[in-house]
Amino acid sequence: xxxxxxxxxxxxxxxxxxxxxxxxxxxxxxxxxxxxxxxxxxxxxxxxxxxxxxxxxxxxxxxxxxxxxxxxxxxxxxxxxxxxxxxxxxxxxxxxxxxxxxxxxxxxxxxxxxxxxxxxxxxxxxxxxxxxxxxxxxxxxxxxxxxxxxxxxxxxxxxxxxxxxxxxxxxxxxxxxxxxxxxxxxxxxxxxxxxxxxxxxxxxxxxxxxxxxxxxxxxxxxxxxxxxxxxx
Amino acid sequence: xxxxxxxxxxxxxxxxxxxxxxxxxxxxxxxxxxxxxxxxxxxxxxxxxxxxxxxxxxxxxxxxxxxxxxxxxxxxxxxxxxxxxxxxxxxxxxxxxxxxxxxxxxxxxxxxxxxxxxxxxxxxxxxxxxxxxxxxxxxxxxxxxxxxxxxxxxxxxxxxxxxxxxxxxxxxxxxxxxxxxxxxxxxxxxxxxxxxxxxxxxxxxxxxxxxxxxxxxxxxxxxxxxxxxxxx
Numbered sequence: 001x002x003x004x005x006x007x008x009x010x011x012x013x014x015x016x017x018x019x020x021x022x023x024x025x026x027x028x029x030x031x032x033x034x035x036x037x038x039x040x041x042x043x044x045x046x047x048x049x050x051x052x053x054x055x056x057x058x059x060x061x062x063x064x065x066x067x068x069x070x071x072x073x074x075x076x077x078x079x080x081x082x083x084x085x086x087x088x089x090x091x092x093x094x095x096x097x098x099x100x101x102x103x104x105x106x107x108x109x110x111x112x113x114x115x116x117x118x119x120x121x122x123x124x125x126x127x128x129x130x131x132x133x134x135x136x137x138x139x140x141x142x143x144x145x146x147x148x149x150x151x152x153x154x155x156x157x158x159x160x161x162x163x164x165x166x167x168x169x170x171x172x173x174x175x176x177x178x179x180x181x182x183x184x185x186x187x188x189x190x191x192x193x194x195x196x197x198x199x200x201x202x203x204x205x206x207x208x209x210x211x212x213x214x215x216x217x218x219x220x221x222x223x224x225x226x227x228x229x230x231x232x
Numbered sequence: 233x234x235x236x237x238x239x240x241x242x243x244x245x246x247x248x249x250x251x252x253x254x255x256x257x258x259x260x261x262x263x264x265x266x267x268x269x270x271x272x273x274x275x276x277x278x279x280x281x282x283x284x285x286x287x288x289x290x291x292x293x294x295x296x297x298x299x300x301x302x303x304x305x306x307x308x309x310x311x312x313x314x315x316x317x318x319x320x321x322x323x324x325x326x327x328x329x330x331x332x333x334x335x336x337x338x339x340x341x342x343x344x345x346x347x348x349x350x351x352x353x354x355x356x357x358x359x360x361x362x363x364x365x366x367x368x369x370x371x372x373x374x375x376x377x378x379x380x381x382x383x384x385x386x387x388x389x390x391x392x393x394x395x396x397x398x399x400x401x402x403x404x405x406x407x408x409x410x411x412x413x414x415x416x417x418x419x420x421x422x423x424x425x426x427x428x429x430x431x432x433x434x435x436x437x438x439x440x441x442x443x444x445x446x447x448x449x450x451x452x453x454x455x456x457x458x459x460x461x462x463x464x
Contacts, residue, residue, distance in 0.1 A: 032270075034389050034413060034414065035272045035273060035338065035387060035413065035420075036270065036271075036272050036340075037270075037271060037272065037273070038264070038268065038269070038270055038271075039268075039269060039271060040267045040268050040269065041267060041269070069301050106267065108268075109354040110354070110359050113358070117389075118389040118390055118414075119387070119388060119389045119390070119413070121395075122341040122342070122365070124365065125365075126345070126362060126363060126364050126365070127342050127362075127363040127364075128360050128361070128362055128363070129360070129361045129363055130358060130359075130360055131358060131359040131360070131361055132358050132359075133354070133356065133357075133358070155267060155351070156351060157266050157350040157351045158350055158351070181266060181267065181351070182266065182350075188267075
């Protein structure tokens, strides 16, 4: 880890020096009772790779992460959260002072309406769990946005570009990274990914299968290009 | 790990030599769709400790485990499963030839009635998730039982002994290990535990806070004592 830190300081290419970058990663946990919860298959690997690369490019990085099994990236401020509500609070609190915000976390859209602190006893019958929508973090950030460069992720199994383009516009994003999770090597758990990037300037590019670290590097080339007015 | 294997072979106290022991561990995952799932906080540590101690005591051990972040115990046959249905199938298939069966897994009682292979699109409204009961593994084993020594676990937050005694009788168990999960140091994630053991011969003992490995050792003293007719 010392070597990593030295390498980082020696690197001449620090296009994000002086910039603050906020990255979210991992799943959230939505509690049903003392034992049971809802969650999702996000491993946090993509978000952690993005945080790492942002740091290597010279940024001051804050990583807000749900529960994952990964080592903390060197030189990055890590904020651990559990629920969608925690994630919302941490991210909105930090948003104002950021230059780039990349929301790679897979935040629960729904949480159980009632959360029991004790363990519910089971019944013989079926059980209806009433779920309510969580606050939409990306949509909130899209409204709060002043001059932050705001990037969302879309994990989809169907109509990828159509859903992605819709989300980009609806949530007032600068860019969206679309992830086809029906392919195993692009999946949540894998170390590789293949994505499709759309931006609100009309940039449209498929990035073929690569390590999540390489994907992160390529994403920053695109974002930095766009931020500096070079739209290609 | 080589040293562990050697130590094991050198150990003189092998009261379970020639016995087959089946242990279950960890949570199960019940899929809602391609991304979302329902699970629980079991870490698998208690079940893994039991499997390890059973092996050290000379048994031939099969460990059926849900998804956990633990190293496989040395010299134990590990069967990985995901859902309650997988766990049911694996355990009932193995049950007949076992001498001792210890069900430490936290198997989901409920699973979503519909499981979507694609990702469901979210709606603005609330969402009702209809859950159905999974097959009760312990109850099934209690019915299938010939001369197996069958041990269940109860993770409770309330009325521990009352619920535990009820489960012992209702499911035709030989013993039940009751776990107060409202205390953090007894929790699913911790390396320590404190339990209360009840047996169908009327044995009743609280085991105070200890490492899960020590708890496992003490449990086997009790079970072996009971199986050999020494009820104390």
